Amino acid sequence: MDPFSQLILTISVASFFTFQWLFHSVSPWMSTRVSEGFLRLTHKQKIEWNSRTVSTFHALVVGLFCIYILIFDDAVNQDPVWGDPTLVKINVGITTGYLISDLLLIFYYWKAIGDKFFVVHHMAALYAYYYVLGQGMLPYFANFRLLAEFSTPCVNQRWFFEVLGYPKSSKPNIVNGVLMAAVFFLVRIAVMPLYYGSMYSVWGTEAFYRVPPGGRAAWICSSICLDIMNVMWMHKIARGCYKVLRCGSLRKAETQENGKAE
Incomplete structure (x- = not known):
């Protein structure tokens, strides 16, 4: 194994243990100090809370790294199939460690956070990343996929508001809900034509x-x-x-009709 492959393996292993540490130690410690509501959660809810906290951290780290690569990594942008995958491999290595860590937690705490769709999602991603890490192919497409992580923080925040008892018609919930839908659409749906257009552009080429x-x-x-x-x-x-x-609109109309805030 060449030195760089050893480095990527080390990054993946370090990523795995870092996310386990964040789940078991950092998130519970931090959450009790950030939100008093955390202490009132059930055992299952605390497990999911910690899982989502770790998920948000991972999304922000790899998402920002992904943007940097898309903007500044000319080698990958000019040759999306075989461009220099150095930075992409590092980012994918971090994600690989996270996905394996999250799969382990999902199976271990299946009654609390088990979800067959997440298992399929993680396995499909790991299968594709195996070729990126092992042979350095398709770096542009692998990195492009990581753009989707930017929708994760809003999705997790929605759950945090729900479990803490925020009304669906509350302003924080409404703002986060609209932002979540907009970001999810932009980074996962709206980019599909660009992604598959790039795929079509290299289809049938020597690369x-x-x-x-x-x-x-x-x-x-x-x-x-x-x-x-x-x-x-x-x-x-x-x-x-x-x-x-709709809840927000109904509440606003009801408030205006009564002539006072509830």
Whole structure:
């Protein structure tokens, strides 16, 4: 194993243990000091709270790294199939450690946070990232996928508000709900034409045929699988956003009718 591959393996392992540490130690310690409501949660709710806290941290770290690569990594942007994958591998290595850590927690705490869709999502992503880390192929597409992480903090915040008892018609809930729907749409749905357009632009080229059949299957199948789930989630989020806005409108109309705030 060459020195850089050893470095990526070290990053992935360090990422795994870091996210385990964040889940078991940092999140419980920090949450008790940030929110008094954390202490009133049930055991299952505390498990999910810690899981979502870690998820938000991961999303912000890799999401910002992803933006940096998309803007400044010319090698990857100019050759999306075989461009220099150094920075992408580091970012994917961090995500790989997180995904394995999260899968372990999902299976161990299945009654609290078990979700078959998340298992499918994580497995599909790991299958595709195996080729990125192992052979350095498709760095642009692997990094582009990580843009989706920017929707995670708002999704998690929605759950935090719900479990803390914030009314759906409250201003923080409404603002977060609208922001969540908008960001989710932008980074997971609206980018689909650009993503598949880039895929089409390299289809049939010499660089494309250098990708082994297994790599092509991982690239195409995982992309389709993930986007089907993204569309399903977008549908649920849009319905939830509509309900939140409707509750807010009804409450505002009721307040105006009564001539006073409740």
